Amino acid sequence: MASKTSLLLSLLILFSTCLAHHQQQQQLPQNQCQIGRIDALEPYDRIQAEGGVTEYWNADEQQFQCAGVEFLRHRIQPGGLLLPSYVNTPLLSFIERGRGVQGVVLPGCPETFESSQEQQFSGQSQRRGERFQGLQQDRHQKVQNLKQGDVVAIPAGAAHWIYNDGDSELVAVVFFDTQNNANQLDQSHRRFFLAGNPQSQSRQQQGQRQPRRQQQGQTHQEQPYANAGNIFNGFDVEFLEEAFNVDRETAEKLQGQRDQRGHIVNVEQELQIIRPPQSRREQEQEQGRRQGGRRGGWSNGFEETICSLKLRENIDNPTHADFANPEAGRISNLNSFKFPILRQLQLSAERGELHRNAIQSPHWTLNAHNLLYLTDGSMRVQIVNNAGESVFDDELREGQVVVIPQNFAVIKRAGEQGSRWISFKTNDNAMIANLAGRVSVIRSLPVDVVANAYQLSRNDAQRLKFSQQESLLFSPSSSRSQGRASA
Structure with missing residues (x-):
């Protein structure tokens, strides 16, 4: 009986220790995200x-x-x-x-x-002899x-x-x-x-x-x-x-x-690698298969095994953009629907481009942290935390990095030379919620809710909801003209 009691006590202690450790691990990321200021970072x-x-x-x-x-x-x-x-x-x-x-x-x-x-005995191998x-x-x-x-x-x-x-x-x-x-x-x-x-x-x-x-x-x-x-x-x-x-x-x-x-x-001499050439026709066929899979025409979910996983996808092609405004820019998302291996990795990427002085709608990411790396140009970025405090308000330059934590709100405006960036996100299907524009949270609220929430007249609330006709990327000319029209 004593041995059973001792065993039970040991199990309870072990369980309590594991539970405390688990709770500590769960609390650690939350404590680490109590950020009062975010900086644009360069290589250290x-x-x-x-x-x-x-x-x-x-x-x-x-x-x-x-x-x-x-x-x-x-x-x-x-x-x-x-x-x-x-x-x-x-x-x-x-x-x-x-x-x-x-x-x-x-x-x-x-x-x-x-x-x-x-x-076997051609090229570099032949030069090395017997x-x-x-x-x-x-x-x-x-x-x-x-x-x-x-x-x-x-x-x-x-x-x-x-x-x-x-x-x-x-x-x-x-x-x-x-x-x-x-x-x-x-x-x-x-x-x-x-x-x-x-x-x-x-x-x-x-x-x-x-x-x-x-x-x-x-x-x-x-x-x-x-x-x-x-x-x-x-x-x-x-x-x-x-x-x-x-x-x-x-x-x-x-x-x-x-x-x-x-x-x-x-490498002293050109690296000798077995690499079958891929013709343009093969590339077009592969692209067609990918597009067909996204439309659901041929994909049944079993096309890729662990050994045939596609590990590379180009995100720079403008024809693959998910959002495009000729006057403002474009955004391409690479998620697990387009790139299936991302489902296993639980990651995704975004390629963005803003033309001169164009703006991306203020938004937040629902389910992921976001690391933003600027590849070209410059842009003004503002990030706001849950207390409504600005934790970043500065110009992001080429080669700099900034992290936008999950649910922190952000707005971007390109500089005089425009800007391009790549974002990496910690979810295979990262989702954003826009605050302004044709598809946004404010647009989806009833007019009376907007009026009472912001102490506006019903007419002003109507204008706030519907004055911005563009969806995600705002051209500077349309923003100014729409602002004057609503005044």
């Missing part, structure tokens, strides 16, 4: 490597902590290879400039790209071409790499959702390299400030790659020899301890 630090540089934003900033996200930017030079690695969070990357090739390895999937016997004699033909998982405007989705733990095969710099910005259910480590993104010695080329910017959390006596991983060797470095060389059935010299090269190139390396 950089990691230099042989073939490029990675710039990253300070993950200890309060707005990043609130949203549970992190952000960085790769600048890969022509011929540069971002070494294979994987991370503990799902990620979305956006190709801001340039072109390249990317490979993503999904565990358990077949190596469907393979060279023929005739190709060294390749007797080797099997190459096989690997499929790769994808990257171009400006592509959004790439990569599940947590999937190994990936990028190669710049163009003649100009490839710029890719990367968004990490550290609070995603797929991440069971901690509230930070961790990159696990499969090759190289990333720490050898790391350096910090001169005059950098200390992270906010470190000033308060807390610690954070300041440089994601600065103290990182590749994962083989932690294994004994003898184990690697046996596991790969190779000699000691090769096993030591796996560890990369003498590699001084960093995490982005220069």
Whole structure:
């Protein structure tokens, strides 16, 4: 009887501990979002490597902590290879400039790209002579071409790499959702390299400030790659020899301890990759299949398996815009209906463009945090919290980032040169509610409710509801003319 009582007591203590921990975890994001001020952020630090540089934003900033996200930017030079690695969070990357090739390895999937016997001794292999004699033909998982405007989705733990095969710099910005259910480590993104010695080329910017959390006596991983060797470095060389059935010299090269190139390396000769060319007709057919699937003409929900998941979608094509106003701009949303893998990642993206002095309707996002990165131009952004207080009212410039927490209201107005942005959102079908315009909350309220809520006459409430005839993107000329007409 005593043993049963002791066991029951132990279970109660364990249950209470787990419940308290769960409640603490549930309260943590709420406490982190008590934000009094949001700032426009630029890269906090950089990691230099042989073939490029990675710039990253300070993950200890309060707005990043609130949203549970992190952000960085790769600048890969022509011929540069971002070494294979994987991370503990799902990620979305956006190709801001340039072109390249990317490979993503999904565990358990077949190596469907393979060279023929005739190709085995051609090209680079032939130049290297007898060294390749007797080797099997190459096989690997499929790769994808990257171009400006592509959004790439990569599940947590999937190994990936990028190669710049163009003649100009490839710029890719990367968004990490550290609070995603797929991440069971901690509230930070961790990159696990499969090759190289990333720490050898790391350096910090001169005059950098200390992270906010470190000033308060807390610690954070300041440089994601600065103290990182590749994962083989932690294994004994003898184990690697046996596991790969190779000699000691090769096993030591796996560890990369003498590699001084960093995490982005220069490829000595053009990278030889099995990459079947895709004709324009094939591209048009693929586009037709996607459009047909969105209309429901052919899709039955089983077209994509884990091994055939589409990992790349271009968001820059103006013909795919969801909202367009020739006088104001356009917005394209990339959600799980258009890009099915986003349902698994629970993420989405938005590409927006505003013409000179045009305005996007004030709105809030119902079900997601929103990280906004400005790729071109400038725009004035105002963000308001639940207390009706302005937490951000400033000009956002090219290359800057701002986080808009869930339900915080925001309004945007483009500068004299217009503006373009990419937004990453923490829901696969992020939804917004507009405050002004033809499809808005105010427009949907009864006139008497508007009149009494804002102490207006019924006529003034009528004008408030119906004076703005545009829906989401407002041209500056129409806004001024409609304002004069209602005066």
